[in-house]
Amino acid sequence: MDRRTFLTAMAAALAAAGASSVATPPGPVPAPSTPSLARTATSASRALKGAAHGGDDALALRQIRSLNANWYYSWGSAYTVTTKPAFVPMVWSANALLRKDALGDVARQLPQTRTKHLLAFNEPDHPGQASMSVDEAIRLWPHLQSTGLRLGSPATVGVRSPWLDHFMARARQTNLRIDFMTMHHYGSPNPESFLARVWYLHHRYGRPVWVTEFGVADWQATPSRPSRYTTRETAYFMQVAVAGMRAMPFVERFAWKAREPSDPAMGPSALYQTNGRLTSLGRLYASL
Secondary structure, X not given: XXXXXXXXXXXXXXXXXXXXXXXXXXXXXXXXXXXXXXXXOHHHOOOEEEEEOOOOOHHHHHHHHHOOOOEEEOOOOOOOOOOOOEEOOEEOOHHHHHOOOHHHHHHHHHHHHOOOEEEEEEOOOOOOOOOOOHHHHHHHHHHHHOOOOEEEEEEOOOOOOHHHHHHHHHHHHOOOOOOEEEEEEEEOOOHHHHHHHHHHHHHHHOOOEEEEEEEEOOOOOEOOEOOOOOHHHHHHHHHHHHHHHHXXXXXXXXXXXXXXXXXXXXXXXXXXXXXXXEOHHHHHHHHO
């Protein structure tokens, strides 16, 4: 897909959502039963909807299944609650690989998970996450390749990360294998900006894309001044973003990332109420 085709697809997604501007819908977000590009494009697309969920109990299982997801992951190497929908393992960090036997988990559970994919290194450029140097990631990558599974790139904080650029250059120089790119995105309810980043990641590195975390977030929010973004704006973003990704033939999978409804920065992105039932946004995601 070239940039002109991308812009055409984006225009179609916006038109299908009844939008006259990018960030704010002109009227109520269409109900889940209303036909839209997000719904009609599904059968023509290979992009699979996922659930990002770290729970390991019966409630977590009900929540994952309530989203009608095709797959899920837990940021861990061993499946937590089910293999239906399909579980995709992750080697979260160097510590998970070297001290917690993450690849042993993957191998032992392969008869149950039947996974063909492996995610790797969650935000290595963030000191509060995997926190790895490029040298360390490159040195450890052959261990991941030895599984024979399709490998996703490290998921950096942003798609224009210097860490990612350096890693991909080093991987090319040393003939390491990265089969698809993974990305995270949190920002305003602007689907055009989000989809432009998805397009950039694919065209920068020439590989399919998995959006393993995305959502609307207001990082300036505080408990006394919660998110400036509304649930309605967030629902609009979700519907148009999913439609746009499904119009991109290089997007293979995506997963919305949610926090609690009371979270100041991401409350409007919540998929579940405090009692575990779906919010209105969760019901929308389940319908897409």
